[in-house]
Amino acid sequence: MENVTDKAALRRQMIAARRALAPDVKLQADARIAQRLWQWLADHQVKVLGGYLPIAGEPDLSPLYAGLAERGIVLALPIVMERHQPLRYLRWQPGDPLARDASGTMAPSASSDFLQPDAVLAPCIGFTGTGLRLGFGGGYFDRTLAQSPRPMAVGIAYAFSRVEFPAEAHDIPLDLVITD
Numbered sequence: 782m783e784n785v786t787d788k789a790a791l792r793r794q795m796i797a798a799r800r801a802l803a804p805d806v807k808l809q810a811d812a813r814i815a816q817r818l819w820q821w822l823a824d825h826q827v828k829v830l831g832g833y834l835p836i837a838g839e840p841d842l843s844p845l846y847a848g849l850a851e852r853g854i855v856l857a858l859p860i861v862m863e864r865h866q867p868l869r870y871l872r873w874q875p876g877d878p879l880a881r882d883a884s885g886t887m888a889p890s891a892s893s894d895f896l897q898p899d900a901v902l903a904p905c906i907g908f909t910g911t912g913l914r915l916g917f918g919g920g921y922f923d924r925t926l927a928q929s930p931r932p933m934a935v936g937i938a939y940a941f942s943r944v945e946f947p948a949e950a951h952d953i954p955l956d957l958v959i960t961d
Contacts, residue, residue: 791907791944792917795907795944796837799837799839799906799942800837800838810840812844814840814961815844817960818842818902818937819848821959823852825900825933827899827933828854829856829870829896829898829899830854830898831859831900831901831902831932832846832858833904833937834887839937840939843875856872856874857871860888861882861886862891867921867925867927868901868924870895870897870901871888871889871895872894873889897930898932899932900932901922901925902935903916903934903936904916904936904937905955907938907944908942908958911948912955912956912957912958913946913954922934922953923951927953934954935955935959936955936958936959939960
């Protein structure tokens with residue numbers, strides 16, 4: 782993909798490309814991403830994994846989440862407690878109730894336990910060769926990664942979403958990106 786400096790236009794373009802994936806192609810790509818993530822988890826000591834629930838055509842890792850407990854990994858999902866603040870992570874497992882958080886995204890009930898993930902999965906609308914992430918523009922992941930202790934940041938993306946865009950002062954590179 783070409784170098785684009787208008788991030789809003791790039792977001793629209795990349796989200797449209799994700800949504801245009803045929804359902805069977807998306808399902809196969811999601812399975813390859815989940816398999817690669819499963820292999821990565823086998824080689825790393827992750828006790829608490831910050832996951833995500835897919836929106837706007839993001840890769841769906843739901844089948845993987847069900848098997849994490851057998852690897853001894855606790856799953857936590859992000860919640861926006863307040864706008865312009867870092868994400869917090871709440872313990873969650875498939876089937877637990879969800880409610881809308883301060884950003885309108887589905888998240889676990891704030892009555893569950895807050896956890897500090899060893900690694901967080903960051904769904905990418907786009908990503909660069911240097912590990913910069915193009916998200917929805919709210920800055921939640923960058924603020925989360927700016928905290929100490931910093932979790933390992935694993936981007937999750939479709940390979941076709943590798944793009945180039947200029948870094949901004951607040952951008953924090955991902956540690957790695959797993960694609961299909």
